[in-house]
Each structure stands twice: as C-alpha cells, then as structure tokens.
Amino acid sequence: MSRAPKPDPIESEVAEKPAATEPFGLLYGRSEAMTQLCNQLAKVAQTFASVLIIGESGTGKELVAKTIHDRSQRAKQPFIPVNCGAIPANLIEAELFGHEKGSFTGAVSQHVGYFEHASGGTIFLDEITEMAPEMQVKLLRVLETGCFHRVGGIEQISVDVRVIAATNRDPRTAVEEGAFREDLLYRLAVFPVRAPPLRERQGDIELLAQHFLDHFNAAEKANKVFSKRSIETLKAYAWPGNVRELKNTVHRAFILADKVVEVPNPSIASRVKKPLLRDGTLNVWIGTPLADAQREIILATLNHFEGDKRKTATTLGVSLKTLYNRLDAYQNNLPLNDPL
Numbered sequence: 001m002s003r004a005p006k007p008d009p010i011e012s013e014v015a016e017k018p019a020a021t022e023p024f025g026l027l028y029g030r031s032e033a034m035t036q037l038c039n040q041l042a043k044v045a046q047t048f049a050s051v052l053i054i055g056e057s058g059t060g061k062e063l064v065a066k067t068i069h070d071r072s073q074r075a076k077q078p079f080i081p082v083n084c085g086a087i088p089a090n091l092i093e094a095e096l097f098g099h100e101k102g103s104f105t106g107a108v109s110q111h112v113g114y115f116e117h118a119s120g121g122t123i124f125l126d127e128i129t130e131m132a133p134e135m136q137v138k139l140l141r142v143l144e145t146g147c148f149h150r151v152g153g154i155e156q157i158s159v160d161v162r163v164i165a166a167t168n169r170d171p172r173t174a175v176e177e178g179a180f181r182e183d184l185l186y187r188l189a190v191f192p193v194r195a196p197p198l199r200e201r202q203g204d205i206e207l208l209a210q211h212f213l214d215h216f217n218a219a220e221k222a223n224k225v226f227s228k229r230s231i232e233t234l235k236a237y238a239w240p241g242n243v244r245e246l247k248n249t250v251h252r253a254f255i256l257a258d259k260v261v262e263v264p265n266p267s268i269a270s271r272v273k274k275p276l277l278r279d280g281t282l283n284v285w286i287g288t289p290l291a292d293a294q295r296e297i298i299l300a301t302l303n304h305f306e307g308d309k310r311k312t313a314t315t316l317g318v319s320l321k322t323l324y325n326r327l328d329a330y331q332n333n334l335p336l337n338d339p340l
Contacts, residue, residue, distance in 0.1 A: 013227050013228055013229070013260065014225050014226070014227060014228065014260060015206075015225070015226040015227060015228045015230065015231045017210055018206050018207050018210055021207060024038040024041070024042075024067065025041070025063075025066070025067030025068075025070050025071055026060075026063040026066055026067050026070070027041075027060065027063060027064065027067055028204070028207060028208055028211050029201055029204040029207065029208070030203065030204065030207065031196075031200075031201040031202050031203050031204045032202070033196035033200050033201050033202075034196065034201055034204060037064070037193060037194070037195065037196065040191075040193050041064065041067055041068055041071070041193065042071065044068065044191045044193070045067075045068045045069075045071035045072045046071075046072065046073070047191075048162060049190040049191045050143070050162070050163045050164070050165070050187065050188050050189070050190045050191070051065070051068060051164045051165070051190070051191045051192070051193060052128075052164075052165050052166070052167070052171070052185075052188045052189040052190075052191075052192045052193070053065060053164065053165070053166040053167075053192075053193055053194075053195055054166070054167060054168075054170075054171065054192060054193070054194050054195070055166070055168060055194060055195030055196070055197070056168055056195075056197050056242055057168045057241070057242065057244070058198075058241045058242030058243055058244035058245055059195040059196065059197055059198070059242045059243060060195060060242075060243050060244075061126065061166040061168075061195050062081055062124060062126060062166070064166075064193065064195050065079075065081070065122070065124040065164040065166065066079055066081075066124075068122070068164060069121070069122040069124075069162075069164070072122070072162070074120065074121045074122055074162060077118075077120040077121030077122070078117055078118050078119075078120070078121035078122070079118075079121055079122050079124065080114050080117050080118040080121070080122070080123045080124065081124040081126060082095070082096070082114050082123060082124065082125055082126065083126045083127055083324070084125050084126060084127050084128055084130055084131040085126075085127035085130030085131070085309055085310075085320065085324065086127070086320070086321060086324045088319075088320065088321065089132040089134075089135065092131070092132065092135050093135060093138060093151055094107075094111060094113065094150075094151045095113060095114060096113050096114050096115055096135075096139070097113040097115055097116075097138075097142070097148045097149070097150055097151065097157075098110070098111050098112045098113030098115075098116055098150040098151070098153075099111045099113075099150050099151035099152055099153070100150050100151065100152040100153040101152075102152065103150075103151045103152020103153070104151070104152065107151075107152070110150075111150075113150065115142065115148065115159050115161055116157065116159060118159070118161045119159040119160055119161055120160055120161075121161070121162070122161070122162045122163075122164060123161050123162070123163055123164070124164050124165070124166070125163065125164070125165040125166070126165075126166045127166070127167060127168070127309075128165040128166065128167050128180075128188065129167045129169045129171060129174040129179060129180045130309055130310060130320075131180075133179070133181070136180065136181045136184050137181070139184065140181065140183060140184045140187060143163060143184075143187050143188070144187065146158055146159060146160065146161075147159075163188065165188045168307060169306070169307050169308075171185050171189070172185075173306070179308070197239075197242055198239040198242045198243055198246060199238050199239055205234050205235050205239070205246065206231050206234065206235060208243060208246055208247075209226065209231070209234050209246060209250050210226070212246070212247050212250040212251070213225075213226065213250055213254060213261065216250070216251060216254045217254075220254075222254075223259075224254060224257050224258075224259060224260070224261050225259070225260055225261065226260070226261050226263075227260045227261065227262050229262065230253070230261055230262055230263040233263050233264075233265050233266075234246070234249075234263055236265075237265070237266050245266075249263060249266060250263070282296060282297060282300045294326075295326075295330055297316070298312070298316065298323070298326055298327075298330075299330070301315055301316055302327075309323055309324070309327075
C-alpha cells in the first residue's frame with residue numbers, strides 16, 4: 001500500500017497570504033479605524049478646507065496628507081511637505097516665504113519659498129506645534145489673507161495654497177502650555193482627523209506586513225514568504241513605533257531570510273538589558289554601548305518633556321537639527337554620523 005508523501009516541512013509552516021484589499025490612495029487597511037478615517041478623507045478631499053492630522057509618530061501622517069491631495073481637485077498641482085520642527089527658527093520664514101538677494105548674510109540670490117512652490121497645490125506642514133511662536137503669527141496672517149512678502153522684499157505675493165498640517169502632540173495641550181497659538185489652531189483645524197495607531201487597527205498588521213514584504217520582493221526580485229509563527233509574532237506585539245516600526249522590522253527580517261521570513265519577537269528584544277527609568281533617573285547597565293546609552297537618554301528626556309523636541313534639545317545641549325537627525329536615525333535604524 002502506497003503512503004501519501006509527507007508534507008514539505010517548510011511549506012507546512014508558511015503563512016497564507018491575507019486577502020488582497022484595494023488601497024485608499026496611499027493608505028492600506030480594512031480595520032474599522034481605517035475605514036472611518038478613509039471615509040472622512042474622501043469627503044474632505046473634495047473641499048478646500050484646511051486639515052489638521054493628529055497622530056503618533058510613525059502612523060503615516062504624511063501619507064494621509066498626500067492621499068487628501070491626490071484625491072482633490074489639486075492633484076495635478078504640487079504637493080510640498082515641510083518639517084517645521086527641523087528648520088531653525090532663524091531660517092523658517094525665508095524657507096516658507098522666500099527671500100530677496102542681499103536680505104541677510106548669505107542671501108546671494110533670490111530664493112522662492114515653499115508657499116510659492118506650492119501655489120495651486122497643497123503644502124503639508126508637519127510637526128506644526130514645533131514652530132517658533134514668532135513664526136506662528138506670520139503664518140496665521142498668510143493663512144487668513146493668502147498674501148506675504150519675501151524676506152527683505154516689498155512686493156506683495158498672493159498664492160492659492162491648501163494647507164494640511166500635522167502634529168504628534170495633543171494640540172490643545174500645546175495651546176495650554178503656551179507653545180502654540182489658539183487662533184492658529186482654529187485656523188488649521190477646520191477639519192481635524194486622527195491617524196490611528198497600529199495597535200488600534202485590528203486585522204491590519206498582517207495586511208501591512210504582507211504589503212511591505214511584496215514591496216521588498218519586487219525590489220529585490222525575490223519570492224520570500226512569511227512563516228506562520230512570524231505572523232503570530234507580528235500580531236501579538238503592540239508596535240509603539242506604529243507602521244514605520246513594522247516596515248523596518250519586516251525589512252530586517254527580509255534581509256536575513258533565505259526563503260521563509262522569520263520575525264524575531266520585538267518585545268523580547270526590547271527587554272534585553274533595558275535601562276531602568278524611575279523618578280526621573282535613568283539607570284543604564286554597565287557595558288552598554290555609548291550609542292545605545294545616548295539613545296536611551298535622548299528618548300527618556302523627550303518622554304519627560306512629553307514630546308517637546310525644542311525643550312529636549314535645549315536641555316541636552318544640542319541643536320534641534322541634531323535631535324531630529326538622531327530621532328530619524330532611531331526610527332529608521334540608520335547609522336549615526338552627526339556628533340552629539
């Protein structure tokens with residue numbers, strides 16, 4: 001009597017692909033939280049209303065903004081993203097509105113700002129609550145009138161720009177702390193939307209993980225697959241870094257895999273010799289690499305100031321640009337080239 005062949009142990013451990021779903025613009029997900037968000041975006045995209053996107057770091061706020069732009073009547077016009085917190089306070093006016101030749105030291109030629117480049121289209125002001133208070137006044141006037149002068153210029157320039165802003169802070173808290181103008185908040189938040197964290201997107205983790213894996217397969221001309229165990233690991237983790245952390249985790253596992261992608265448990269890895277934070281004191285293990293110790297100090301200080309990057313940079317004695325470089329490197333697992 002012939003025996004049925006034993007199943008390939010590799011094939012038996014391979015996870016089934018989740019059912020495909022159509023993206024909404026640049027957004028993937030079929031959870032209730034994402035369905036509600038997409039329904040909101042479909043309605044506001046066709047209007048000219050300003051939108052304020054509120055969400056944790058890594059939730060895809062720029063993708064939300066770009067999706068609004070792409071589904072609007074301005075889709076064929078420019079979409080200009082600007083990280084307000086990454087531009088030094090003494091340069092942001094010139095970056096946003098431009099400057100004339102000779103208006104300040106180093107202004108060797110006329111410079112057209114982001115608002116002029118975005119005319120007819122959309123400007124995305126990310127980290128808006130990190131903008132310096134004196135600049136908030138000027139931005140409010142431009143939003144109300146649609147007009148401005150380049151730095152050092154006298155010509156009034158008019159632009160037709162839709163403004164979408166975003167923040168990972170509670171904007172009401174920023175107002176209460178005196179870091180953000182209440183009138184500017186009202187002007188920006190004509191239509192506020194919330195980008196949900198990944199932990200609230202039931203069922204979207206495996207969908208997004210497969211989307212990222214398909215992307216890496218296409219880029220590398222590979223045909224790798226997830227193991228069943230990896231999918232369960234991904235679903236069980238809380239993902240404090242949200243979609244960005246998930247993408248980076250899948251990418252690392254993809255690089256290490258031959259055929260079947262095995263994802264190590266992120267929560268276990270994060271508990272290995274984790275520094276202890278208690279009553280404002282950070283205890284770091286002896287032998288911790290200097291780069292890792294600096295990382296923990298930066299993140300603990302940022303958490304202490306409730307995400308206020310300007311206060312964090314001042315307290316640590318570094319520039320805001322250096323802090324942003326560090327945070328971007330931590331989120332994307334990049335090497336650190338800038339001195340602290």
